[in-house]
Amino acid sequence: MSTAGTAAGRARGLVLVVEDEPAIADVVRLNLAKAGYGVHVEHDGERGLAAVERLRPAAIILDVGLPGLAGDEVCRRLRAGGDWTPVLFVTARDDAVDRIVGLEMGADDYVTKPFSPRELVARVTGVLRRAQGVPDAAPQRVGRVTLDAVRRRVFVGSAEIALTATEFDLLAHLMRRPGRVFSREQLLSEVWGYSSVAGTRTVDVHVAQLRAKLGGASPIRTVRGVGYAVEHSSAAEPSP
Incomplete structure (x- = not known):
């Protein structure tokens, strides 16, 4: 208008x-x-x-x-x-x-x-x-999930998965540091750019959305009482 x-x-x-x-x-x-x-x-x-x-x-x-x-x-x-x-x-x-x-x-x-x-x-x-985003030089792979930060694309095997900008950056943030556990407060601050205890439920919802979209290939695990991490063992698998 x-x-x-x-x-x-x-x-x-x-x-x-x-x-x-x-x-x-x-x-x-x-x-x-x-x-x-x-x-x-x-x-x-x-x-x-x-x-x-x-x-x-x-x-x-x-x-x-x-x-x-x-x-x-x-x-x-x-x-x-x-x-x-x-x-x-x-x-x-x-x-x-x-x-x-x-x-x-x-x-x-x-x-x-x-x-x-x-x-x-x-x-x-x-x-x-x-x-x-801030593109990394090379695509990252954790298990069957491949994340291309330059083109902002995510694949499970050969199938591309559509993500929102926030879902993409949350997954990228976790995949850059496989094995590291992030609290909800850390993720809210580092991915969303603001801090609010009341807003940590937002992190849970986005993780749930990511898991649903990635299906059984999702490398994200919940660390009870702490937060979330990407499985370190999956990150050690060789790239194709």
């Missing part, structure tokens, strides 16, 4: 904001533009979906409680259609079940209203950082 941002901001990345409350959308737009992003705003789910296809944004801020086509359904349709643009959910509902459902739909992060505009911008920056 409206687009803002200088050429330099658009070069940093266009963020699509889908928010039905004009006052909130305007605050988000102003803060993102101030941080150097290009911004396009829509106020309902159908227009938001159309804008994704038309504009190919770098990231999407998506209100869950949109009229008509809800935000979680917008995300579900994007993922079902093979679109893995990073999505950050914004919602007025501060319920753990809602957060988990949102992440299971394929969202990369989740912010609850009322929120600090500066925090929201920081979360967007974090999501984009995870989407871009």
Whole structure:
């Protein structure tokens, strides 16, 4: 519906904001533009979906409680259609079940209203950082799972597995250090870029999603009372 941002901001990345409350959308737009992003705003789910296809944004801020086509359904349709643009959910509902459902739909992060505009911008920056990643020179292999950080692709055997940006970076972080046990707090800080005891459930949900997608080949193990690690013995298997 409206687009803002200088050429330099658009070069940093266009963020699509889908928010039905004009006052909130305007605050988000102003803060993102101030941080150097290009911004396009829509106020309902159908227009938001159309804008994704038309504009190919770098990231999407998506209100869950949109009229008509809800935000979680917008995300579900994007993922079902093979679109893995990073999505950050914004919602007025501060319920753990809602957060988990949102992440299971394929969202990369989740912010609850009322929120600090500066925090929201920081979360967007974090999501984009995870989407871009820091490429390693050579693909990493743990058991049957191969992770190519340069091309941001993951395979189980010869089959490619579609992951969100956050799922990819979580798996990459664990696979870079096979055998090392990470606490949930460490993973939240080092992968998501922020720390919150209340947010550690987010780590559990993403690990569960990774395991479901990788199936029996998943090398991630739970260390009871501590956190997660990738099986060191699997990492010793030779590459093909």
